[in-house]
Amino acid sequence: MSTHKKKKVFIEGPISPDFIAESIAHHSVKTNIGAHSIFLGQVRADQIDGQKVKAIEYTTYRELAEDKFHEIREAAFEKFELVCMHIYHSLGVVPCGEMCLFVFTSSKHRKEAQDACNYIVERVKKEVAVWGKEIFENDSHTWKQNTV
Known part of the structure; x- marks a missing residue:
């Protein structure tokens, strides 16, 4: 049985530095x-087949993804001695250089915060159905392949 309330995860567009600062x-x-541990995922300007990525457009089946995020949160609280945890992911268009994933873990000691943060990021990348469409400078696009 779930012991924590399901949290809002998705933010429309980039995750702003002000939002991150206020959270901290x-x-x-x-x-x-x-101790706190923070992971910030940032959109890169990759070169793919001679084309430069200018943004990624993120999409998902919100209810399914939110359920998976909640499952990951619950597992992290069970596995690590955390005081607090936050996970935020962008939806919509996020330009290169902007933040698209923010994981923030807090505990009494640094090792728990760091290990939990890494655990959460790895599970998010492997298990959560959030898709990214890479948009190139010429406005063509391709679906992003996640790498671990």
């Missing part, structure tokens, strides 16, 4: 936290 700032009142 809100944790200063939680004095039982001794």
Whole structure:
């Protein structure tokens, strides 16, 4: 049985630096936290078959993806001694250089926060059905293949 409330995961467009900063700032009142670990996924300007990527457009079946994100959150809380955890993923168009994934874990000690953050990112990349359409400078596109 789930012990945590299902959280909002998806953000339309890029995840802004202000959103990330505010998320971090809100944790200063939680004095039982001794460490945070953060992963930020950023859209790269890859060269594919002579074309430069200018953005990625993310899409998903929201309800299915949110259920999987919740499953991953619950598993991480069970596996690691976390005080707090946040996962955010972009939907829609995210230009190169902008953030598309934000994972933020907090615990009493750094190893738990770091290990949990890595665990979550790996599971998200392998298991969550979020698709990315790479948009090239000439406005052609191709579906992104995830690599681990």
